[in-house]
């Protein structure tokens with residue numbers, strides 16, 4: 001385990017927010033950033049991720065829902081950039097990159113898990129196996145860089161964002177999504193222990209994420225709190241609907257969008273989506 005100071009303002013004046021036998025979450029008294037401290041060091045994190053195997057069976061069952069989500073993301077990106085080179089950091093088995101490739105983006109990825117990276121590569125995508133910290137990115141070479149649910153896992157988000165800033169072309173766009181801690185602290189305080197995960201080293205709010213992006217040189221184009229787009233399949237399965245039904249029910253992708261809008265009206269905004277420009 002290691003002790004760290006705030007990644008945004010560098011001070012180490014904090015108050016405890018959640019203490020359990022699993023971890024200790026603190027909030028910086030300077031800027032409000034919520035982070036794990038002390039936290040696993042690099043070696044221990046390496047051990048977690050060696051066995052970090054995303055639920056592929058679940059992914060394939062919910063493929064149509066994921067495709068809806070990717071379409072939404074690519075449509076949103078298109079408002080700012082209409083093509084070119086796209087890098088997905090934490091690309092997993094490459095589902096998002098496949099969708100982007102179908103839309104004529106020139107795609108590449110970075111993935112920590114060698115198992116997932118191999119699967120992504122087998123479908124013809126160029127993938128670097130390792131972390132963003134280890135990757136060697138050429139300056140000014142990408143039009144768009146995406147990070148879906150990655151920033152909360154990084155050891156030093158500020159360092160990674162500066163590296164991403166350098167790797168983008170002038171006017172290039174960073175798109176990212178991360179859990180929305182404003183929502184969880186307000187509405188799920190009794191369930192925080194379930195929501196907070198040992199591999200989430202940071203828990204961002206709109207305010208702290210904006211500040212981090214701006215400190216790294218970015219101009220925020222759009223930052224909004226939204227309902228998570230993929231929980232429909234998980235929700236149905238929790239209520240006993242079998243995976244193969246989730247895969248084949250014809251109306252799922254149809255009810256997804258109105259359901260998300262409804263949940264947004266109820267304020268169930270579990271994620272923050274941000275678009276920022278170099």
Ligand SMILES: [Zn+2]
Nearest residue numbers: 006009028031
């Ligand atoms: Zn701070």
